[in-house]
Amino acid sequence: MNLIDYIESKREEHLNELKEFLRIPSVSTKSEHKPDIERAAQWVADKLRAAGLERIEIVLTKMHPLVYGESMNAPGRPTILFYGHYDVQPAEPLDLWTSPAFEPAVRDGNLFGRGTADDKGQVHIHLKALEALNHAAGKLPLNVKVMIEGEEEVGSANLWDFVQKNRERLKADALVVSDTSMLAKGVPSITYGLRGLNYYQIEVAGPAQDLHSGVFGGAVPNPITILAEMIAKLHDKNFRVTVPGFYNDVAVLSKQERKALNSLPWKEKEFRKTVGAPGLCGEKGFSIVEQLWVRPTLELNGIWGGYTGEGAKTVIPAKAYAKLSTRLVPNQDPGKIAKLVEKHIRKLLPKSVECKFELLSAGKPWVAPYSHPIFQKAIHALESGFGKKAVFIREGGSIPFVTQMHDTFKVPCVLMGFGLPDENAHAPDEHIALENYFGGIKAVALFYQQLAAQ
Amino acid sequence: MNLIDYIESKREEHLNELKEFLRIPSVSTKSEHKPDIERAAQWVADKLRAAGLERIEIVLTKMHPLVYGESMNAPGRPTILFYGHYDVQPAEPLDLWTSPAFEPAVRDGNLFGRGTADDKGQVHIHLKALEALNHAAGKLPLNVKVMIEGEEEVGSANLWDFVQKNRERLKADALVVSDTSMLAKGVPSITYGLRGLNYYQIEVAGPAQDLHSGVFGGAVPNPITILAEMIAKLHDKNFRVTVPGFYNDVAVLSKQERKALNSLPWKEKEFRKTVGAPGLCGEKGFSIVEQLWVRPTLELNGIWGGYTGEGAKTVIPAKAYAKLSTRLVPNQDPGKIAKLVEKHIRKLLPKSVECKFELLSAGKPWVAPYSHPIFQKAIHALESGFGKKAVFIREGGSIPFVTQMHDTFKVPCVLMGFGLPDENAHAPDEHIALENYFGGIKAVALFYQQLAAQ
Numbered sequence: 001m002n003l004i005d006y007i008e009s010k011r012e013e014h015l016n017e018l019k020e021f022l023r024i025p026s027v028s029t030k031s032e033h034k035p036d037i038e039r040a041a042q043w044v045a046d047k048l049r050a051a052g053l054e055r056i057e058i059v060l061t062k063m064h065p066l067v068y069g070e071s072m073n074a075p076g077r078p079t080i081l082f083y084g085h086y087d088v089q090p091a092e093p094l095d096l097w098t099s100p101a102f103e104p105a106v107r108d109g110n111l112f113g114r115g116t117a118d119d120k121g122q123v124h125i126h127l128k129a130l131e132a133l134n135h136a137a138g139k140l141p142l143n144v145k146v147m148i149e150g151e152e153e154v155g156s157a158n159l160w161d162f163v164q165k166n167r168e169r170l171k172a173d174a175l176v177v178s179d180t181s182m183l184a185k186g187v188p189s190i191t192y193g194l195r196g197l198n199y200y201q202i203e204v205a206g207p208a209q210d211l212h213s214g215v216f217g218g219a220v221p222n223p224i225t226i227l228a229e230m231i232a233k234l235h236d237k238n239f240r241v242t243v244p245g246f247y248n249d250v251a252v253l254s255k256q257e258r259k260a261l262n263s264l265p266w267k268e269k270e271f272r273k274t275v276g277a278p279g280l281c282g283e284k285g286f287s288i289v290e291q292l293w294v295r296p297t298l299e300l301n302g303i304w305g306g307y308t309g310e311g312a313k314t315v316i317p318a319k320a321y322a323k324l325s326t327r328l329v330p331n332q333d334p335g336k337i338a339k340l341v342e343k344h345i346r347k348l349l350p351k352s353v354e355c356k357f358e359l360l361s362a363g364k365p366w367v368a369p370y371s372h373p374i375f376q377k378a379i380h381a382l383e384s385g386f387g388k389k390a391v392f393i394r395e396g397g398s399i400p401f402v403t404q405m406h407d408t409f410k411v412p413c414v415l416m417g418f419g420l421p422d423e424n425a426h427a428p429d430e431h432i433a434l435e436n437y438f439g440g441i442k443a444v445a446l447f448y449q450q451l452a453a454q
Numbered sequence: 455m456n457l458i459d460y461i462e463s464k465r466e467e468h469l470n471e472l473k474e475f476l477r478i479p480s481v482s483t484k485s486e487h488k489p490d491i492e493r494a495a496q497w498v499a500d501k502l503r504a505a506g507l508e509r510i511e512i513v514l515t516k517m518h519p520l521v522y523g524e525s526m527n528a529p530g531r532p533t534i535l536f537y538g539h540y541d542v543q544p545a546e547p548l549d550l551w552t553s554p555a556f557e558p559a560v561r562d563g564n565l566f567g568r569g570t571a572d573d574k575g576q577v578h579i580h581l582k583a584l585e586a587l588n589h590a591a592g593k594l595p596l597n598v599k600v601m602i603e604g605e606e607e608v609g610s611a612n613l614w615d616f617v618q619k620n621r622e623r624l625k626a627d628a629l630v631v632s633d634t635s636m637l638a639k640g641v642p643s644i645t646y647g648l649r650g651l652n653y654y655q656i657e658v659a660g661p662a663q664d665l666h667s668g669v670f671g672g673a674v675p676n677p678i679t680i681l682a683e684m685i686a687k688l689h690d691k692n693f694r695v696t697v698p699g700f701y702n703d704v705a706v707l708s709k710q711e712r713k714a715l716n717s718l719p720w721k722e723k724e725f726r727k728t729v730g731a732p733g734l735c736g737e738k739g740f741s742i743v744e745q746l747w748v749r750p751t752l753e754l755n756g757i758w759g760g761y762t763g764e765g766a767k768t769v770i771p772a773k774a775y776a777k778l779s780t781r782l783v784p785n786q787d788p789g790k791i792a793k794l795v796e797k798h799i800r801k802l803l804p805k806s807v808e809c810k811f812e813l814l815s816a817g818k819p820w821v822a823p824y825s826h827p828i829f830q831k832a833i834h835a836l837e838s839g840f841g842k843k844a845v846f847i848r849e850g851g852s853i854p855f856v857t858q859m860h861d862t863f864k865v866p867c868v869l870m871g872f873g874l875p876d877e878n879a880h881a882p883d884e885h886i887a888l889e890n891y892f893g894g895i896k897a898v899a900l901f902y903q904q905l906a907a908q
Contacts, residue, residue, distance in 0.1 A: 029765035089767060096663065154765050181669065195668060199766045208730025209550065210881035214649060214851030215635065217781050218751035219736040220729050224776075225685060225754050232686030235679065275674050276662025279806035282673040291673040299671040300678035301769055306756035307777060311483035311608055312653045312814050313543060314779060314852075315755055315880050322678075323761060325768060327671050352733035360766050397668030398768075426769050427664035 003136045003449065007441050010128070014441065015111070015434070017047075018124045021086075022104040022113040028064055028087035028154045037150050040086045041065040044148050047127045052134030053146060061158035064150035070169075071140040078451050079143035081172035083401060084123035084179060085152035088115040089426045096428035109434050110423075116432040118425035122178035122418050123148060125437060129444035141452035145172055149401075152179075155199070155361030156401055163408065174374050174451075175405050178440070180417030183393050185433060187265055188382035188443065190375060191415035193293065193394030194402060196328035196365035198338050199301075202227070202345065203356040205319045210306075213314040221352035223320035224305045230348045231322065234298055238284035241298045241326075243344040246337065251330040251367075253294055261289050264391060274422035293394035297327045298341075323360075327396060334362035363400030364407075372412040377450050382416065385443025416444065457590045457903065461895050464582070468895065469565070469888070471501075472578045475540075476558040476567040482518055482541035482608045491604050494540045495519040498602050501581045506588030507600060515612035518604030525594040532905050533597035535626035537855060538577035538633060539606030542569040543880045550882035563888050564877075570886040571873035576632035577602055579872055579891060583898035595906035599626055603855075606633075609653070609815030610855055617862065628828050628905075629859050632894070634871030635879075637847050639887060641719055642836035642897065644829060645869035647747065647848030648856060650782035650819035652792050653755075656681070656799065657810040659773045664760075667768040675806035677774035678759045684802045685776065688752055692738035695752045695780075697798040700791065705784040707748055715743050718845055728876035747848035751781045752795075777814075781850060788816035817854030818861075826866040831904050836870065839897025870898070 001009065026040035027033040044067045045056050053069030064087060072079070091101035091114045099105040104113035115121065126146075134140050147170070149159045163170060180191040206221040236242050253261075266289055272280065282291035291297075305320025307313035326337055342357045349355050368375075370392060382390040395417075402413050418440035424430040455463065480494035481487040498521045499510050507523035518541060526533070545555035545568045553559040558567035569575065580600075588594050601624070603613045617624060634645040660675040690696050707715075720743055726734065736745035745751075759774025761767035780791055796811045803809050822829075824846060836844035849871075856867050872894035878884045 029763070029767065031764075090761075090763065092761075092763070093664075153767075197668065197768065199768070206731040209878060209883070210547075211729065212851065212880040213751075213753045213755055213779060214651065214781060215849070215875055215879065216729065216746070217753040217779075217850060218749055219725075219734055219742045219745040221731050221733065221735045222754055224757045225689065228682035228685035228754070228757070231679060231682035271673075275665065275670065277660040277675050277806055278808055279675065279804070280673055281675045281804070281806045288673045292670070295672055297667075297672035299667045299770055300676055300682070300760065301667055301767060302760035302762045302771075303678045303682070303774065304758045304762040306754065307544075307546075308756045308758040308775070309483070309544065309546070310485075312777065312779075313483065313607075313755060313880065314651065314653070316753055317756075320757065321762070323766065325667060325671075325766075327668060350733070350735070352731055352735045354732055395669070396671060397666065421669055424663060425669065426666040426767065429663070 003132055003445055004442055006136060007132050007445060011438060014128050018121060019104040021120050021124060022115050023102055025102045026087050026150065027090050028151055029090055037064045037087060041067050041150055044086050048146055051127050051131035052140050053144065059162060061162065063158055066150065066159060066162055067148045068146065070145040072143045073139050074142050074452065077142045078173040079145065080174050080176050080448070080451065081145040081147065081170055082126050082176045084126065084148045084177070085119050085150065086123060086148050087150040087153050088120065089118070089153050093428065098429055106434070110431040111434055111437065112429060112431040114430055116430055117419035117423040118430065119152065119179045121432040121437055122440070125178060125418055125440035126444055128441045129448060132441070132445050133448055142448055145170060159401060160404055171409065172411060174411050175409070175413040177399060177402060177413065177415050178417055179399055180395050180397070180415045181419040181421050182417055182436065183264060183266060183391055184270065185420060186388055188386045188388055188390040189393045189417060190378055190382070190390065191395045191417055192368040192370045192392050194366045195396050195398050196332065196334055196403065197325055197361070197363045197398035197400065198328065198334050199323070199325045199360040200341065201358045201360055202322045202324070203319055204349065204353050206353045207316060207318050209318050211316040213316045216316055220316060221350070222316050223353060224317060226350060226353050227305065227320040227322055230345060231300060233348050239281055240283055241296065243340050245340050246296065249331045249333065250296060261293065261394065262287055264289070264393060292396040294329055296329050296332060298324065300324050327398065328365045330365050330367050332365060334364055338362055363398050364403040366403040366406060368413060374412050374414060378414050378416055378447055381447035381450055382443045384446050386439045457586055457899055458896055460590060461586050461899060465892060468582050472575060473558040475574050475578060476569050477556055479556045480541050480604065481544050482605055483544055491518045491541065495521050495604055498540050502600055505581050505585035506594050507598065513616060515616065517612055520604065520613065520616055521602045522600065524599040526597045527593050528596050528906065531596045532627040533599065534628050534630050534905065535599040535601065535624055536580050536630045538580065538602045538631070539573050539604065540577060540602050541604040541607050542574065543572070543607050547882065552883055560888070564885040565888055565891065566883060566885040568884055570884055571877040572879035572884065573606065573633045575886040575891055576872050576894070579632060579894035580898055582895045583902060586895070586899050587902055596902055599624060613855060614858055617858070625863065626865060628865050629863070629867040631853060631856060631867065631869050632871055633853055634849050634851070634869045635873040635875050636871055636890065637718055637720060637845055638724065639874060640842050642840045642842055642844040643847045643871060644832050644836070644844065645849045645871055646822040646824045646846050648820045649850050649852050650786065650788055650857065651779055651815070651817045651852035651854065652782065652788050653777070653779045653814040654795065655812045655814055656776045656778070657773055658803065658807050660807045661770060661772050663772050665770040667770045670770055674770060675804070676770050677807060678771060680804060680807050681759065681774040681776055684799060685754060687802050693735055694737055695750065697794050699794050700750065703785045703787065704750060715747065715848065716741055718743070718847060746850040748783055750783050750786055752778065754778050781852065782819045784819050784821050786819060788818055792816055817852050818857040820857040820860060822867060828866050828868060832868050832870055832901055835901035835904055836897045838900050840893045
């Protein structure tokens with residue numbers, strides 16, 4: 001049986017195994033899920049062993065373990081380093097899921113559950129592609145290093161420490177990552193650009209304690225109102241970020257690249273349908289694709305303060321809070337941007353309140369010099385695995401690790417994503433299209449086979 | 455033993471009994487406290503009986519029961535109707551209480567616990583004053599009707615229905631209420647004005663579901679940002695409410711009243727200390743006392759949306775929410791103001807989102823024509839009970855019921871409050887000064903005695 005026939009014969013088995021992986025609620029941001037995180041790490045280690053990997057290690061870190069394995073039995077053949085993550089976003093709000101977040105269910109050709117698209121489903125594609133290659137040849141036909149972390153959704157705090165301590169061991173000819181999306185259903189894609197991400201938290205403190213809004217209202221600073229007034233000043237009427245200097249280092253796209261991006265088979269109508277809002281809003285002067293992929297943003301991710309329960313409570317709260325983030329593009333520097341944002345926010349707040357500003361995480365943007373031949377091999381493997389034309393795209397999300405790896409090892413990074421933009425990564429009803437999951441296993445196996453044949 | 459000596463002899467007993475009352479967590483806004491509400495109603499009924507009241511009823515309503523009792527054994531003497539409430543605000547945030555909210559504790563001459571000042575402590579003052587009068591004369595020397603409700607903190611939804619159905623039964627020569635504050639420690643006060651209260655909730659809905667802020671950020675409406683931008687437009691730089699027509703019907707104070715209010719022994723320094731914020735902020739052109747008592751306000755009472763847990767979640771939420779309220783002054787009409795606020799908010803929101811606007815409750819402002827002789831009797835009773843000069847004040851809070859009763863029965867309403875503005879009503883560490891609790895019992899007993907002697 002050839003490689004593809006073998007993969008085809010295993011569909012049901014693959015799907016059941018993925019469901020097993022998805023049932024582990026490995027939410028990295030909540031300490032109560034620590035045991036689940038450990039269970040997920042062990043699960044990944046077992047499957048790496050089954051795929052023919054050796055020297056498998058569950059590396060303990062200050063937070064969540066990282067799983068490493070390698071197979072170096074193909075002398076003279078290239079070495080790839082595959083990276084993925086087994087941790088997931090919180091599932092809240094739970095009541096908005098059609099079926100429970102950690103009980104995977106198939107509906108209409110999609111597999112639903114937290115982590116299906118981001119990133120357990122995509123990690124599993126590689127585990128099964130490697131297992132198929134190992135089965136077909138009795139050993140892996142190229143050298144493979146695999147590193148699956150458990151802290152991606154909380155900023156990969158300890159990943160970099162591991163990489164720095166293992167620079168020799170991790171050396172490879174290319175980095176392969178599947179944590180991105182295809183442009184659209186039926187359009188397999190290689191992502192060559194990612195935005196960076198800085199995440200911040202702000203606390204605005206006014207009165208020393210919560211006050212009765214009847215007795216005190218009208219004469220005291222209200223932290224909610226003041227926080228809202230500050231947030232309102234962060235964008236101008238053209239939806240440009242007002243932080244002075246924010247756009248200073250933004251790289252201008254070549255006419256050619258701008259044209260290529262705007263000519264992709266990207267469907268605005270489908271995007272609008274996915275978003276589902278009465279209207280869109282973005283930076284004036286740029287197409288939606290540009291707003292999403294090559295323009296920096298400032299987004300509010302959370303806000304809270306005062307009484308948020310059932311009914312009414314007439315309170316002026318002592319404090320109000322917001323979580324916000326900036327997505328960064330080449331050549332913005334995360335450290336510099338964080339300082340500009342903090343300075344601007346402090347300037348916007350009146351003297352009647354105090355403010356705590358925290359930078360929770362910082363990550364650089366990345367863009368690939370994709371002229372390297374490995375990108376052509378990847379595109380061909382995608383086209384063979386899916387039987388469709390494949391394209392080069394950028395993405396609005398962030399994988400800080402890709403930037404760091406590219407900066408450190410100076411090797412090409414191939415971002416081969418099998419998610420779709422409307423699959424609700426980070427939201428209720430996250431899912432992956434089964435045709436992309438199964439197509440992905442074939443495409444990745446073919447890609448590795450072609451790299452081995454070089 | 456005379457009335458005052460009898461009251462003095464019962465201090466410890468009174469305090470212990472009040473603690474018993476405070477231990478019942480009768481939080482009216484939360485359905486889980488329904489059994490506690492019922493227990494509190496029963497407790498009040500028992501104490502009314504002990505004070506010599508008759509025909510005691512626990513009146514069931516659509517929400518929480520109301521307790522009624524009367525004593526009509528003083529023919530030819532005046533009849534007073536005393537109103538209070540046995541329900542309390544939620545105690546959250548629980549971790550900010552020095553001692554638990556429902557385990558009353560004495561520290562530094564104050565009794566701490568939810569409901570001490572608002573309003574269980576003040577209700578108890580009347581229960582014990584009546585009990586003392588009943589004991590002193592073997593019966594109550596004036597006609598008394600008592601009505602203690604369980605829905606004051608949630609808008610008194612069913613109280614009015616009861617009043618309408620019992621107009622004859624409730625007829626009295628005066629209404630007496632103790633749910634307000636004294637101007638300051640050592641300054642017993644009669645409140646002759648209250649602000650009205652409209653309470654609103656807003657939902658701003660953008661995307662059909664939560665979206666990944668990397669994949670979608672920069673091109674879609676963010677409900678948090680849009681809600682914040684709307685809130686920011688509700689006040690101008692002079693802290694005036696921008697709702698068109700908001701101030702149209704506001705009564706202008708006479709020079710005399712303005713002067714009297716600004717000459718009270720009100721201490722700005724203590725107010726600033728109580729607030730504890732780095733600065734104050736209020737409507738330009740008015741003193742703090744005026745901002746608090748005679749000017750209308752718009753305050754944010756709660757806000758929430760997106761991720762509010764530990765760590766980071768890169769989400770653009772589908773929805774964001776706010777609770778807000780307007781305090782109203784004579785002659786603003788709650789219905790008219792609610793319509794103006796809704797119209798303005800809908801106008802401020804962009805077409806990229808949808809908005810739900812709810813009026814949770816509405817209540818009129820009130821001001822007393824305090825030339826009636828009963829006010830002089832009340833002031834003298836306060837001065838005798840406390841041994842201090844008493845004053846006429848207004849208050850920023852709201853007791854919708856007072857307005858309704860005044861409008862319906864056209865009798866004087868005497869608001870004799872024994873709380874203090876810094877006693878954290880509605881906030882953690884709510885308390886009442888024991889000197890005001892004990893002084894209150896004496897003053898109320900003397901007031902009733904003087905009314906009976908007329």
